[in-house]
Amino acid sequence: MSVLTLESILKGRRSQPHQLIEVLHDVQERYRHIPEEDMRIVSRELGVPLIEVYRVANFYKAFSLKPRGRNVITICTGTACHVRGSNLLSNQVLGQLGISPGDTTEDGQLTLEQVNCLGACALGPVVVLNGTYYKHMTPSKLRSLINSVNEKGIEDTDDAKGKTKGKKRQRSH
Amino acid sequence: MPKVKPRVKSVKDLTELRKRLRSSVKNFKSKLTICGGTGCHASRSQDVIDAFKKELKKRKLEEGVWVRATGCHGFCEQGPLMILEPGNIFYCGLKPGDAGEIIAETILKGEVIERLLYTDPVTSKKVRTEAEIPFYRAQDRQLLAQNRHVDPCSIEDYIAIGGYSALAKTLTEFSPEKVIEEVKISGLRGRGGGGFPTARKWAECRSAPGEEKYVICNADEGDPGAYMDRSILEGNPHLVIEGMMIGAWAIGARQGYIYVRNEYPLAVKHARIAMQQAREYGLLGDDILGGGFSFDMEICRGGGAFVCGESTALMASLEGKVGEPRPKDVHTVANGLWHKPTTLNNVETWANVPPIISNGAAWFAGKGTRGSKGTKIFALTGRVKNTGLVEVAMGTPLRTIVFDIGGGAINGRAVKAVQTGGPSGGCLPLDRLDLPVDFDALYDAGSMVGSGGIVVMDEKTCMVDVAKYFLAFLQDESCGKCVPCRLGIDRMLEIVTDITEGRGRPEQIDLLKELADTVASASLCGLGKTAPNPVLSTLRYFPEEYEAHVNEKRCPAGVCRELIEYEIDAEKCNGCGTCRRACPYDAIKGKKKEAHVIASHKCQKCGICLSECKFDSIIVT
Amino acid sequence: MRKYVTLKIDGAGIRAPKGSSVLDVAIEYGICIPHLCHVPNLSDIGACRLCIVENIVNGRSKITTSCTLGVEEGMVILSNTERIKKLRRNIAELLVAQAPNSRAIQDVAVRCGVKEVRYPFRNNDCVLCGRCVRVCEEMWQARAIGFVGRGKDRRVDFPFGVRPDFCKKCGSCIYLCPMTITPCDGPMKPGKEYLCGKCESQLSMASGAMEDTCVWCELGKGFSVHDMVINERLLLFMMISMPISPSSTLPKHFFPLTAYPVSYSGSAAHDQGENCFLRPIVPVF
Incomplete structure (x- = not known):
């Protein structure tokens, strides 16, 4: 399920490392946080090293790695x-x-x-x-x-x- | 509004389109302009607009009355605001329920509703039009004035008031060098904080080797207490886009980016719509207006990091990386985004470009001081009567802004200090308020114009606490890459926290000064270099407050928690029980209609009772 | 053909190849500019700010890091003025207050003239110089570790805090870490919270150098596969002799050190060819 929705987010953005922040914004909007599994997929699909995805998700305040409340x-x-x-x-x-x-x-x-x-x-x-x-x-x-x-x-x-x-x-x- | 959007292929097309749009507007009998900026939006202006539309539909008046939501008018304090034409009647503090009355009385009968007019706080008289309000009267609104004539989601509105004519003029009459020359004569300096001459930046970028060049609009307005960029991008996005196109033509760029804060959803949305509309009309894309100039742009959302306002960090963020600044030994005009020559300007700087081209450089240079030309928008906030966006000519004294436009401090208190320039700026005391707002004058006084936030503080503000607030902000926002900024700010905060919590020692103040010098001189980027300003300026102008905290263990403003005690004045307390119910720690006891008592062992000194008591019976000692 | 420029560092006229940094040139000519995060053959990020110098442009002095400053014709650099020395001392003081029990950092501080530390000590493992991060990224193209978080929460970490498969346990990160030198528990002992300044860098001792060898000459030593092989024994020695106890001051973010000796003595990891020590990957420059 998670992969399916991620599919639409990643559409047209594959192998474009500079889209990382935009993609993470969309993931965040959808799930209210960024799940680890999605980060791994994003890393693979955009061609960004995993550590870079993890760093970006940690650096910017807009992203939450913990699930948030309702x-x-x-x-x-x-x-x-x-x-x-x-x-x-x-x-x-x-x-x-x-x-x-x-x-x-x-x-x-x-x-x-x-x-x-x-x-x-x-x-x-x-x-x-x-x-x-x-x-x-x-x-x-x-x-x-x-x-x-x-x-x-x-x-x-x-x-x-x-x-x-x-x-x-x-x-x- | 035309249904099929014709592509504008030449300057002639544009002029004809404008004529057509202007004539279509004349059919309306009256025009309602309601502010839909974030401020008024938060005051539920959308509900007011919906109520008007519903009411007009009910009365079958849709054909004769034009309801329009525009960008920010600036006077957010009084929102939601409305201007009614004919007559230019200014209504404020609207509620959805007022729609029926306004239609029945003002639109149909032409009578003014006294209740909804603005009351001048000085004369207590009702004011009919915007021009008579002191808040607007002392301003020189060049950029902001356009907001009320434009629906940000409609390119037609913008074209009708003369939009994209500066672009047409540039493409037909100006060579790129001529544009740079024009901007140079105008004396425009960057509005984002540094005040770097815009023309010099453009010229350096133009002469930098490389085919591919970029222009970027910095709308990552991270300064807490400043929101003029938001209001321009949100209220008049085409102005910014047009400015960027003229800039791109001048430096030879074909691609532009707008980097917007994610905290400004409305600005992101409006900029996206504007870009889409410009593309539909052929104003973005290949061969714009038949002038052989191709340009397109993209919008990127920031991720919530103050440091991304720094040019190299912003570019790293645009590349999809962590927003860490890099050493700028080679400037970004030669080695910027993707190591290509890049011109980065602030929203307000770009927005100033089309008027300069349209009205001529001399018009712009005619305003302001010797070193700082034109007008500048300031966000006047804090403990001041009239808060909102203020546009004044450079060189206007701070006193005029705070007292004439802002109306002085709230609750009849005295203004103690004015903080300008956000976390990079400093606090200026009352006796320095005669300083003109000018890049150089404020810098010499230990503060800066910055992006233009002006926060007014009164006697209930503790200056040490303000320094602590900014240090905590900067410690949180520092990227942590370089040692002086990461550890230096951290240690400065440690020292200031010691002082506010009563552990301060006199020698720590000297250490604080030394540390401030180290951080300012040795840091990697602009964030660190300017970080000590709030501490240095408060130390310079309010040393007595630091001394009171260190030597007497006393907070004169009654703010620092560890140095104060809350008590209830038994004579003033009438036992209403508001404070008892409000206290989250259950520290207030007392019977109904009898004086209450604070149990000091339970009291966490959160200050909630003080803010809730309507009888001033809570005393801080 | 290489182009040369002439510049002045501390009054000495120097001819240097275009494209090199001021710090490299200074080191080559024996002008000691203190540095910590700079490693030859790796990119310079200007993070530690110890190598700051005054660059005199049009009579105005501009303070900048020499590792990121490229040489230019007619440049005038002052690396040892009173102002620079004071700033450098303050930076070193901040560093040593953060990691007082690292002898390398102690050494840096003492040599920068820190006599007393005016801040409360913090028992931290890492000064975020980024040597490990860059060697992992640039030398081995592994990107197994990186700076995570920002401001005071910035740390060196694996993705999600777990060692990824593509970390080959090559140990380069430990090799370059200024913290992995035998720690000194002196400053953190109650009552002894000061820097004695007596012990010289453990690094220079370990490699059998003269007692007064400057720590930067060691810390700044080039990193190459050749070096790795020569120093392999030293590294092994250091790892085995290191007290592995809860009080160990090794950076916690690195994988447990016990893994090393095991993988060396023919463990499963070694058989799977995970260990790149014995079969070095040719670095890409």
């Missing part, structure tokens, strides 16, 4: 968000769920990530839940956001995600 909360820690108190938000998650940035809760429900800047500095502190932006966050707003994720579980948030994606598509035409 929901991903990203806290922006850019300068603008920092001076407006984004560290409080990390503290909130640490206090509430006991996870630090990069970790996933034990039930696989939530992964906390940090990003250095989302470019939405005017709205800081910014939090992103599964691709949806939340502006001017405070610890209490974040607490209720996490609670709503935990209550609704995966289904609703997935719906919401599908909805925003659909909208974006609509807008592009």
